[in-house]
Amino acid sequence: MVLPNFLIIGAAKAGTTSIAQYMKQHPQIYISPVKEPYFFSFEGQTPNFQGPGDSDTFSYAVTRLADYEHLFDKVNGETAIGEASVSYLHIPETAERISQHLSQVKILVILRDPAERAYAHFMHQIRDGHESTIDFSEALQVEDQRIQDNWMFPWHYKRNGFYFEQLSTYLSIFDARQIKVWLYEDLQKDAAGLLKEIFYFLGVDDTFTPDLSVRYNISGIPKNRTIFNLIDKPNLAKKVLRPLLPQKMRYKLRKSALEKPLMSKDIRNHLVNIYRDDILKLQDLINRDLSNWLS
Incomplete structure (x- = not known):
């Protein structure tokens, strides 16, 4: 039986997909073919998430240990074995479950300005056709109700950005090293x-x-939904063209079909005020200057 000796636990929209793809190229590293199995967040559970697209997002979740072990069946001499699930950073009890199965695991964390992270996740949900509003302020206003209605964590734009609280949980369970x-x-x-x-x-x-050279899982709002869906969603044209276009070209086409309107200054200021105390405590915890997150 082979289980991971490292985990990438988040944060969402902080480059974890790109990092995992880059790491996969290393001959001594094996990463699960399922990028986000969510196992330690939902072990033994069958959550009935109610948000638009949640059933699709959760469809590739692995909740049984035997199935999780199968993700690593093809390890063949690699010494660093892992997976990346951004839910691990912020879902309660995940750290404790990890420690029960993988007490010596190495944990990789990538953090992004929480206001920018929230906005990027909002655009991600628009990109994927799930978010019903293009008004970020409105999405923030209805977030608490969505959480109460059991919408999955990608909808928790604001809540997922309290990193000090999240990291403190891990540091209370695992050795800081x-x-x-x-x-x-x-x-x-x-x-x-x-x-x-x-x-x-x-x-x-x-x-x-x-x-x-390639950046993966880029957020943005489709310039033209029809054209973007031809590039992004399963369809006959994509199936025919896929073998003819190198991967780099496909990602460049996808990126060019998206635009990134700036977050309004008022909304950013609102979010910075919400996160301020957490950011100040976080920078002491990780010994990094985060003053640019407060501006």
Whole structure:
């Protein structure tokens, strides 16, 4: 039986998909073929989430240990074995479940300015055709009701950004030496350097250089829904063209079909005020200057 010795636990919309894809290129690293199995968040559960698209999002969740073990059946000599599930950072009791199964696991965390993260997740939900409003302020206003109505965590735009609280839970359960935290800014400024640090942390060859030319799972609002769906959703045209277009070209086409309107200053100020205390405590916890998150 093979189980992970590292986990990428979040945050959502902080570059975890890109990082996982880059890590997959390393010959000493094996990452689950299911990018987000959610196992430690929902072990033994059958949640009945009610939000638009929630059933699709949860359809690839793995909730039985035997099925989770099967995700790692094809490990073949790799020494760093893991998976990435962004629900692990913020869903209560996840850290405790992880410790019960994987007490010595290494935990990778990438954090993003919580206001920007919330907005990126909002645009992600629009991109995927789930969000019914294009007004971010309105989505924030109805968030508490959506949570009460059992909408899945991708709808928890604001709630998911209290990182100090979330990390404190992990640090109360795991040795601090098992946890490594980076910022989304690190990925943007020096992706190669960030990957080198990850490789070193995992004890694999840190001189390996992955191809970093593609950014994955980019958020945005489709410029034209019909054209975007042709590029993004399963259809005959996509099936025919897929073998003819290199992966990099497909991702560039997808990116070009999206636009990213700026978040309004008023909404950002509102969110910064909500997160201020958490950010101030977080920067002391992780020993990083987060003053730009407060501006």
